[in-house]
Amino acid sequence: MSVDLPVAVVTGGNRGIGREVCRQLALLGFSVALGARDLRKGELAAKELDPDGARIVPFHLEVDSTLSVDALAGWVKERFGRADVLVNNASTPYDRWATAGGADLGMVAEAIDVNLFGPWRVIQALLPLLRSSPAPRIVNVSSEDASVAAMTGGSPAFSVSKAGLNALTRLLAGELGRDGILVNSVCPGQPHDEMHPTGRTMAQAAASVIWAVTLPNGGPTGTFTRDGRPFPW
Numbered sequence: 677m678s679v680d681l682p683v684a685v686v687t688g689g690n691r692g693i694g695r696e697v698c699r700q701l702a703l704l705g706f707s708v709a710l711g712a713r714d715l716r717k718g719e720l721a722a723k724e725l726d727p728d729g730a731r732i733v734p735f736h737l738e739v740d741s742t743l744s745v746d747a748l749a750g751w752v753k754e755r756f757g758r759a760d761v762l763v764n765n766a767s768t769p770y771d772r773w774a775t776a777g778g779a780d781l782g783m784v785a786e787a788i789d790v791n792l793f794g795p796w797r798v799i800q801a802l803l804p805l806l807r808s809s810p811a812p813r814i815v816n817v818s819s820e821d822a823s824v825a826a827m828t829g830g831s832p833a834f835s836v837s838k839a840g841l842n843a844l845t846r847l848l849a850g851e852l853g854r855d856g857i858l859v860n861s862v863c864p865g866q867p868h869d870e871m872h873p874t875g876r877t878m879a880q881a882a883a884s885v886i887w888a889v890t891l892p893n894g895g896p897t898g899t900f901t902r903d904g905r906p907f908p909w
């Protein structure tokens with residue numbers, strides 16, 4: 677693996693949108709660190725996407741564990757000596773059956789630990805490397821359910837945790853702009869599956885994320901978009 681290629685770290689890269697983001701990043705010329713909380717699943721995904729292992733390397737990462745996140749930062753530094761892009765994709769699923777009024781707050785806390793504190797931990801751990809990159813990007817994979825303007829009830833754990841993630845995007849964009857680090861939230865949209873037959877393709881959902889990775893230096897920061905177009909906060 678070339679040490680000259682820019683390095684992208686993707687959390688929750690073993691399946692779904694994260695897996696497709698890894699594929700697209702490799703095609704764009706990144707060395708990709710594919711994070712998976714079950715390393716065997718990560719190894720399988722990396723092997724399928726990149727049989728030669730030339731571009732995509734799996735690593736073990738549980739974003740709700742400070743130990744695991746610190747180990748990741750050490751591993752990235754040792755293996756690549758750099759980090760240019762961080763895609764915070766790992767997430768708990770929707771809790772569509774739940775209501776805010778009756779929510780199990782333990783479940784809400786778990787969602788916040790994964791969906792808000794998880795990205796926050798990984799960002800803090802990788803910031804020293806990102807600051808040294810010539811084109812650093814942080815992409816927080818959010819959701820339309822994070823849109824406070826559109827909330828009408830339901831999915832409380834998921835919605836509140838992702839709305840918190842969007843707030844983190846705004847705070848970091850303001851703080852890190854002077855270091856040239858672009859920080860953006862992206863809604864990938866609902867991919868097609870059995871329950872959502874009219875959903876988008878996985879490639880479209882991932883491309884929405886890639887838009888924020890490929891912004892030029894000096895490009896937009898602190899945004900919330902789908903397909904590069906503003907999404908209501």
Ligand SMILES: NC(=O)c1ccc[n+]([C@@H]2O[C@H](COP(=O)([O-])OP(=O)(O)OC[C@H]3O[C@@H](n4cnc5c(N)ncnc54)[C@H](OP(=O)(O)O)[C@@H]3O)[C@@H](O)[C@H]2O)c1
Binds near residue numbers: 864867
């Ligand atoms: N699908 C949608 O409709 C939709 C819509 C809008 C936004 N999004 C967002 O887009 C992103 C990807 O969605 P998706 O549908 O592709 O998700 P997904 O298929 O449910 O995959 C989630 C990924 O996160 C990993 N993960 C969960 N908890 C983790 C933890 N504690 N530490 C590390 N990894 C963890 C999962 O690992 P395991 O495989 O081990 O479970 C999996 O790799 C998420 O942030 C999601 O909220 C999705």
